Amino acid sequence: MVKNVAIVSLSSGIMGESFVEFEKNIGIKRLEDFGLNVRFMPHALLGLEYIKDHPEKRALDLLDALRDPDIDMILCAIGGDDTYRLLPYLFENDELKEAATDKIFLGFSDTTINHFMLHKVGMTTFYGQAFLPDVCELATDMLPYTKNYFQELIATGTIHEITPSDVWYEERTEFSPEKVGTSTPSHPNKGFELLQGPATFSGKILGGCIDSMYDFFDGERYEDMPVLCRKYHLFPDTKDWEGRIILLETSEEKPSPEKFKKALEYLKSTGVFEAVSGVLVGKPQNEIYADEYKKLLVEVISNPKLPIIFNVNIGHATPRCIIPFGVEAVVDANNQIIRFK
Known part of the structure; x- marks a missing residue:
C-alpha cells in the first residue's frame, strides 16, 4: 500500500505558478483524503x-525521489514538452541506473520520454x-473511472485489469476558480475497437504519446532532441520490441492526420511494427480525427495480421485508466478487457 507520494515537475513547471494554486490545493486535499x-x-x-x-x-528531483526509501510513489505534476533535456543528467554517468528502484512512477504526455528513460534502466x-x-x-471529485484506477494503484501497488469507460468527457476549455464544482458534457463511449488482426494477443506494453515519440526522430520542436535521443540510445532497438505491445495516444495538440501519418512512418522505419x-x-x-487516425493506422502499418485496438481510455482523452509498462498483459477485444499478470 502506498503511503508517501512525491510530486515532481519533470517537464512544465506550471504547478509552481500562483494561478494554479487553487487546483494544487484541491489535489493535495484529495491525496490526503486517500490517506497519503x-x-x-x-x-x-x-x-x-x-x-x-x-x-x-528536474533530474535531481527525480533521482532524489528514487533514492529516498521513505517515498513509495513518484507522481508527475503534468506533462510539457522538453523533459528530454534531463538525459545528460540521468545517463552521462549512469546516475539513473544507480538510482533505479521498484517504486511506483506515474505520469503521461511528455512524461512518455521519462517512461522510456526508466525502461532503459529496467x-x-x-x-x-x-x-x-x-x-x-x-x-x-476525480472523474469516477479515473479515480477507480488511481485508488487501485495506491491500494495494491499495481493494476490488475482495465475495461472501457462507459462515457467520455469533453475537455475543459477554461480553468479558473469559478469552474470549481462544474462538470463537462459526457457522451457514450464505444469501447475497444478492433481494427484488424486477432482479437486476443499478449505481451508487455511500452509506448505513450505519439507526439513525443515523433520528437525522438524529428527536430521540428527541438533540434537537439533527436540528437540526444540517439546519443543515449533512448528508443529501444527492434530486439527489445519483440513480443511487446506498443501503446500510442495523441496529445491535446490534436496532431493533424498528416503529422500522425509521419509519426507512424517514423515508427515503421524502426521495424517496431x-x-x-x-x-x-x-x-x-x-x-x-478519430476516423482519419483509424484509416492511417491500417494503411501505414500495412500488416493485416498485426492486431490494432483503437479507443482505449488512456492518455489525453478523459477519463483515463492506468496501464502498467513492463508487465505481461493479455488483451481480449471480444470480452473488452485487458488483464495484467
Whole structure:
C-alpha cells in the first residue's frame, strides 16, 4: 500500500505558478483524503521559468525521489514538452541506473520520454494519469473511472485489469476558480475497437504519446532532441520490441492526420511494427480525427495480421485508466478487457 507520494515537475513547471494554486490545493486535499502523505520535491514548485531553465534540477528531483526509501510513489505534476533535456543528467554517468528502484512512477504526455528513460534502466512504470490533470480535476471529485484506477494503484501497488469507460468527457476549455464544482458534457463511449488482426494477443506494453515519440526522430520542436535521443540510445532497438505491445495516444495538440501519418512512418522505419505482438491506440481528445487516425493506422502499418485496438481510455482523452509498462498483459477485444499478470 502506498503511503508517501512525491510530486515532481519533470517537464512544465506550471504547478509552481500562483494561478494554479487553487487546483494544487484541491489535489493535495484529495491525496490526503486517500490517506497519503504528500511531498513536493525541492524544485517542483519553483515555476515555469525556473523549471525550463534548470533541467539539471528536474533530474535531481527525480533521482532524489528514487533514492529516498521513505517515498513509495513518484507522481508527475503534468506533462510539457522538453523533459528530454534531463538525459545528460540521468545517463552521462549512469546516475539513473544507480538510482533505479521498484517504486511506483506515474505520469503521461511528455512524461512518455521519462517512461522510456526508466525502461532503459529496467524499471516497470505506470502510464496514464498525473497530478494536475487528474487528481486536481475541478469537478466535485476525480472523474469516477479515473479515480477507480488511481485508488487501485495506491491500494495494491499495481493494476490488475482495465475495461472501457462507459462515457467520455469533453475537455475543459477554461480553468479558473469559478469552474470549481462544474462538470463537462459526457457522451457514450464505444469501447475497444478492433481494427484488424486477432482479437486476443499478449505481451508487455511500452509506448505513450505519439507526439513525443515523433520528437525522438524529428527536430521540428527541438533540434537537439533527436540528437540526444540517439546519443543515449533512448528508443529501444527492434530486439527489445519483440513480443511487446506498443501503446500510442495523441496529445491535446490534436496532431493533424498528416503529422500522425509521419509519426507512424517514423515508427515503421524502426521495424517496431514487425516486432510487436499488437498495437493499442488511445481515444483521441474529443474524438477529433478519430476516423482519419483509424484509416492511417491500417494503411501505414500495412500488416493485416498485426492486431490494432483503437479507443482505449488512456492518455489525453478523459477519463483515463492506468496501464502498467513492463508487465505481461493479455488483451481480449471480444470480452473488452485487458488483464495484467
